[in-house]
Amino acid sequence: MNFVVLTIFPEMFNPFWEHGIIRRAIDRNKIRVSAIDIRDFAEGKHRVTDDRPYGGGCGMVMKPEPLGAAIREATQKAPLSKKILLTPQGRRFDSSVAHELSSSEGLIFICGRYEGVDERICLDFIDDEISIGDYVLTGGELAAMVIIDAVTRLIPGILGGRESAEKDSFSGGILEYAQYTRPRSFEGHDVPEILLSGDHKKIENWRLETSLIRTFLKRPDLFENRALSKQEIEILKKWCVDIERIIHNQSLYGPGALSGGQ
Numbered sequence: 659m660n661f662v663v664l665t666i667f668p669e670m671f672n673p674f675w676e677h678g679i680i681r682r683a684i685d686r687n688k689i690r691v692s693a694i695d696i697r698d699f700a701e702g703k704h705r706v707t708d709d710r711p712y713g714g715g716c717g718m719v720m721k722p723e724p725l726g727a728a729i730r731e732a733t734q735k736a737p738l739s740k741k742i743l744l745t746p747q748g749r750r751f752d753s754s755v756a757h758e759l760s761s762s763e764g765l766i767f768i769c770g771r772y773e774g775v776d777e778r779i780c781l782d783f784i785d786d787e788i789s790i791g792d793y794v795l796t797g798g799e800l801a802a803m804v805i806i807d808a809v810t811r812l813i814p815g816i817l818g819g820r821e822s823a824e825k826d827s828f829s830g831g832i833l834e835y836a837q838y839t840r841p842r843s844f845e846g847h848d849v850p851e852i853l854l855s856g857d858h859k860k861i862e863n864w865r866l867e868t869s870l871i872r873t874f875l876k877r878p879d880l881f882e883n884r885a886l887s888k889q890e891i892e893i894l895k896k897w898c899v900d901i902e903r904i905i906h907n908q909s910l911y912g913p914g915a916l917s918g919g920q
């Protein structure tokens with residue numbers, strides 16, 4: 659996978675390329691990366707990349723000529739790459755968009771700054787517009803890093819078996835199960851006994867149940883568009899029985915009776 663970032667702050671990417679999984683992916687030739695300075699395509703002594711908006715208003719707009727030239731050159735070098743403008747107006751980035759992008763030949767990211775980019779760039783030079791959330795960043799650079807990071811870890815052969823992307827939060831449409839490592843006891847909280855039992859079947863069931871519980875408590879919206887498996891339905895039914903039993907027992911004694919009438 660070839661990642662090209664067009665930005666007026668290419669140096670922002672140096673530390674990003676040099677650490678962790680991204681670094682490993684570069685070293686193993688799984689990804690190629692470059693950050694290209696849009697100013698290199700700007701005319702004049704001051705290599706200006708922005709200008710005042712026609713029609714007035716505050717802020718500056720990124721000029722179309724340097725951006726257009728930068729995108730053209732990047733496309734010539736990587737003709738099969740998808741050209742993505744990073745903007746809060748784009749479609750929302752999530753796990754399924756990350757999977758979609760991971761099968762591209764290459765990605766060219768156009769990082770806007772100031773109040774945005776000249777509309778004519780959006781019309782003729784861009785294949786897709788992506789936002790990483792409903793908030794406005796000072797530029798697209800951090801958004802490009804977020805996307806490159808999330809896409810890179812999905813490329814086959816990048817994560818080891820232990821870090822597998824298949825077991826991630828969201829990969830099965832629900833959140834990942836609770837994780838523990840040594841020590842067995844930390845500040846009064848013990849690792850659940852079942853994880854020490856060595857019974858792989860039980861551990862797998864327990865993990866699925868904790869995934870469902872967390873999703874139910876933290877992100878119930880994820881259940882809306884996801885079909886439940888038979889096993890998951892059984893787990894949910896078991897909760898219903900447990901919850902009904904609690905309610906039944908409480909109501910036998912009357913409201914508040916078990917807490918001394920409070």
Ligand code: ADE
Nearest residue numbers: 744745746789790795801
């Ligand atoms: N540029 C500014 N804000 C952004 C956002 N939320 N997502 C992507 N690019 C951006």
